[in-house]
Amino acid sequence: MSIELIIGILNIVLISTTPLVFAGIGELVTEKSGVLNLGLEGLMLVGAVTGFITLVITGNYFYSLFLSIISGVILSGIFAFLVLNLMTNQIATGLALTIFGIGLSAMLGKKFGGTPIDGLNPYYFIVISFLLVFFVAYFLSKTKTGLIVRAVGENHNSAYALGYNVIKTRYLTIIFGGVMSSLAGYYISICYAPMWQEGMTAGRGWIALALVVFATWKPWRLLVGAYIFGGVAIMQMNLQAIGVKLPGQFFNMMPYLATIIVLVFISSNKLRLKLSAPSSLNIPFEKNQ
Amino acid sequence: MQSIVEFKNIYKAYPGVTANDDVSFNIKEQSIHAILGENGAGKSTLVKILYGHVKPDSGEILINSDLAIINSPSTAKNLGINMVFQHFSLFESLTVAENLILGMNENISLVKLKDKSKTICDKYGFNLNLNSPISSLSVGQRQSVEIVRSLLNNPRILIMDEPTSVLTPDEISKLFKIIKNLVKDGLTVIFISHKLEEIINLSDYVTIMRNGKVVSTISTQNEDPETLGYKMLGYKVSKAKQVSDINFSKDIFNIKNLSTQSQDPFTINLNTIDLNLKKGQIFGIAGVAGNGQKELMEILLNENDYEFSGDIIFKGLNINNLSTFQRKSLSISYVTEERLGHSAVPEMSLSENIFLSMNHKSEFKKGDFINFEKINSYASDVIKNFNVDTPSYNVKAGKLSGGNLQKFIIGREILSNPELLILSQPTWGIDAGSEAFIKKTIVELSQKGVSIIIISHDLDELLEVCHQISVLYEGSLSNPLNVEDINITKLGKYMGGLFD
Numbered sequence: 001m002s003i004e005l006i007i008g009i010l011n012i013v014l015i016s017t018t019p020l021v022f023a024g025i026g027e028l029v030t031e032k033s034g035v036l037n038l039g040l041e042g043l044m045l046v047g048a049v050t051g052f053i054t055l056v057i058t059g060n061y062f063y064s065l066f067l068s069i070i071s072g073v074i075l076s077g078i079f080a081f082l083v084l085n086l087m088t089n090q091i092a093t094g095l096a097l098t099i100f101g102i103g104l105s106a107m108l109g110k111k112f113g114g115t116p117i118d119g120l121n122p123y124y125f126i127v128i129s130f131l132l133v134f135f136v137a138y139f140l141s142k143t144k145t146g147l148i149v150r151a152v153g154e155n156h157n158s159a160y161a162l163g164y165n166v167i168k169t170r171y172l173t174i175i176f177g178g179v180m181s182s183l184a185g186y187y188i189s190i191c192y193a194p195m196w197q198e199g200m201t202a203g204r205g206w207i208a209l210a211l212v213v214f215a216t217w218k219p220w221r222l223l224v225g226a227y228i229f230g231g232v233a234i235m236q237m238n239l240q241a242i243g244v245k246l247p248g249q250f251f252n253m254m255p256y257l258a259t260i261i262v263l264v265f266i267s268s269n270k271l272r273l274k275l276s277a278p279s280s281l282n283i284p285f286e287k288n289q
Numbered sequence: 290m291q292s293i294v295e296f297k298n299i300y301k302a303y304p305g306v307t308a309n310d311d312v313s314f315n316i317k318e319q320s321i322h323a324i325l326g327e328n329g330a331g332k333s334t335l336v337k338i339l340y341g342h343v344k345p346d347s348g349e350i351l352i353n354s355d356l357a358i359i360n361s362p363s364t365a366k367n368l369g370i371n372m373v374f375q376h377f378s379l380f381e382s383l384t385v386a387e388n389l390i391l392g393m394n395e396n397i398s399l400v401k402l403k404d405k406s407k408t409i410c411d412k413y414g415f416n417l418n419l420n421s422p423i424s425s426l427s428v429g430q431r432q433s434v435e436i437v438r439s440l441l442n443n444p445r446i447l448i449m450d451e452p453t454s455v456l457t458p459d460e461i462s463k464l465f466k467i468i469k470n471l472v473k474d475g476l477t478v479i480f481i482s483h484k485l486e487e488i489i490n491l492s493d494y495v496t497i498m499r500n501g502k503v504v505s506t507i508s509t510q511n512e513d514p515e516t517l518g519y520k521m522l523g524y525k526v527s528k529a530k531q532v533s534d535i536n537f538s539k540d541i542f543n544i545k546n547l548s549t550q551s552q553d554p555f556t557i558n559l560n561t562i563d564l565n566l567k568k569g570q571i572f573g574i575a576g577v578a579g580n581g582q583k584e585l586m587e588i589l590l591n592e593n594d595y596e597f598s599g600d601i602i603f604k605g606l607n608i609n610n611l612s613t614f615q616r617k618s619l620s621i622s623y624v625t626e627e628r629l630g631h632s633a634v635p636e637m638s639l640s641e642n643i644f645l646s647m648n649h650k651s652e653f654k655k656g657d658f659i660n661f662e663k664i665n666s667y668a669s670d671v672i673k674n675f676n677v678d679t680p681s682y683n684v685k686a687g688k689l690s691g692g693n694l695q696k697f698i699i700g701r702e703i704l705s706n707p708e709l710l711i712l713s714q715p716t717w718g719i720d721a722g723s724e725a726f727i728k729k730t731i732v733e734l735s736q737k738g739v740s741i742i743i744i745s746h747d748l749d750e751l752l753e754v755c756h757q758i759s760v761l762y763e764g765s766l767s768n769p770l771n772v773e774d775i776n777i778t779k780l781g782k783y784m785g786g787l788f789d
Contacts (some may be wrong), residue, residue, distance in 0.1 A: 147391060154380045154381070155380050158379065159391075160342075161372070161378040162378060163362040164363075274382065279382070
């Protein structure tokens with residue numbers, strides 16, 4: 001393989017992996033505070049279609065980015081209201097959000113399929129994604145607010161007893177996760193593709209969810225994991241191009257297989273599970289009345 | 290001295306129970322004020338209301354004669370009210386320093402925190418390593434972290450909810466010294482307990498609560514445990530005294546050289562435990578929680594295939610590899626610590642809970658179906674013979690009070706005619722009436738020839754019913770002591786690990 005080819009492949013990996021980093025790092029913060037949001041795929045699709053439609057109508061990148069982010073705030077805000085205030089089951093609500101997002105984005109985008117647009121340069125977003133991982137890692141490990149987020153995810157009753165507002169903390173982390181997901185979607189429809197097509201996130205939301213577990217809730221590992229997952233997907237195309245006969249499904253399966261292996265590894269030992277997973281994850285918080 | 294806290298007509302009801310009924314009393318500044326009452330008397334609810342953790346239905350709280358509206362723990366902290374919880378509010382996977390920072394009202398740098406906590410530790414004799422994770426600390430050390438965390442906020446009022454229930458006698462006297470020094474320096478301490486002697490030793494005033502109501506608020510000066518106990522309960526409790534001089538001869542249960550080697554720092558490794566139990570004997574295993582009781586119980590039950598070396602022998606048969614139900618079939622019965630979720634399923638009826646524990650017995654089955662006639666009549670027998678207060682056996686287990694459910698669970702096991710009964714914390718958190726009934730039942734059972742092992746943190750309970758007591762400390766079991774030879778000083782030393 002020539003140097004040019006390798007650089008070319010690395011370039012493609014860089015460009016195609018960024019949405020995983022965005023969605024993954026957002027979900028990581030949400031889960032660190034003890035909430036599991038399975039709605040990433042739906043949030044990404046709505047973020048993608050909102051940004052795309054706004055760009056087609058107004059031609060303004062700033063407006064499109066802004067509205068895409070707003071869509072994430074609104075949808076994740078609804079999710080937060082349901083699971084935090086009405087205490088609905090997080091898994092069922094997250095799944096519903098995904099299904100809702102798939103349907104909503106398909107409906108909104110119906111007329112816009114195939115409309116050509118000028119895409120944005122992806123490199124800005126790539127740089128931002130790296131900075132974000134750095135920022136989140138610093139925030140969680142070094143700042144008091146980050147410590148509060150971890151404390152809420154670790155033991156919400158204790159955090160409440162100490163005077164912290166569990167619900168407010170979780171609202172903020174859920175909305176942060178939602179905004180990151182819609183950014184990931186925006187990146188796909190405006191920079192990566194750039195176009196709109198129904199279901200164009202193609203399961204990246206699920207991979208991002210798997211990624212958080214794969215990274216055992218650690219930001220830097222998430223970045224590495226994202227590039228491994230992204231690299232495997234690109235490798236598939238290149239290997240097929242040079243004539244290696246492996247079925248495509250094999251590569252599609254890889255991220256999930258890797259996640260299952262990591263899950264088995266961390267759950268095989270109670271201690272490892274305790275030290276890596278936020279203890280209050282997926283447990284509803286009920287205030288004493 | 291003027292009043293720092295005034296409770297005025299506090300009322301709080303939960304579905305089916307009035308936790309606080311028209312509670313009014315005052316707490317004087319710079320005093321140690323105890324709140325005494327049985328489990329369920331409303332003590333915890335009242336202090337949680339003061340701490341903003343629970344909202345009262347009506348009533349007012351005055352702090353320094355000003356009306357205070359305390360609707361969250363953070364408001365309470367701003368008023369200078371801090372609380373040390375009974376079930377610690379620490380974060381296990383975080384370090385001591387991180388836990389301290391989380392308890393602080395203001396933002397503070399790590400260096401400043403170290404200075405500040407060192408000043409407090411030196412002044413009052415705490416010993417903390419700021420960098421250790423909480424999970425590596427003993428229960429006593431965890432409590433120190435909780436107290437230092439509260440003191441960092443310079444509180445005026447410190448609430449302590451049953452602070453001694455998890456400490457050794459040595460640690461308790463150390464804690465009392467610290468509390469007295471704190472009060473000298475201007476703090477007001479509200480101290481919750483159901484232990485009469487402690488209250489008389491430590492506190493200046495005591496408010497006695499019964500069924501959510503204040504019975505009286507008095508100075509502790511002219512009180513002794515008996516008068517105080519009578520005021521708390523409203524009646525006298527007769528003690529179940531064990532007959533001591535019996536010659537036990539027949540071996541029934543032996544543990545030989547039992548050890549575990551787990552790598553998990555969240556569990557305690559057991560260290561060459563030997564135990565010999567005779568027919569009709571009651572053997573108590575004392576010790577502060579977290580010294581290996583949970584691990585020992587898991588091995589005795591064999592629910593989770595806990596790995597261990599050594600032998601467990603029941604009537605000459607090695608039962609190391611037998612499952613829980615196989616052990617039950619050999620007439621060993623168990624009552625575990627958690628009533629709801631382990632001993633009984635809260636969402637299922639009492640009858641169904643009978644079946645879950647007894648399904649190794651063919652008489653409760655008709656082929657593959659449940660023989661409801663049999664289990665219902667069994668449940669009725671338990672309810673009748675063990676004074677369980679419930680309208681019927683169709684009531685869900687979760688609806689029963691702690692004391693009634695515990696009587697039901699113990700009755701369920703006893704009616705299956707065990708030869709060995711293993712109990713963990715049999716009277717923890719239940720009312721005095723049920724407690725006395727259960728103790729009496731246990732003593733009577735041993736007189737019929739049943740051997741009993743009781744794992745408990747409650748020394749008084751063990752001293753009352755057992756023939757022999759050993760202490761579990763960091764996974765090692767002390768030599769057995771005959772109850773008639775025991776004095777509390779010796780037992781205190783044992784609980785601090787001073788045995789060979």
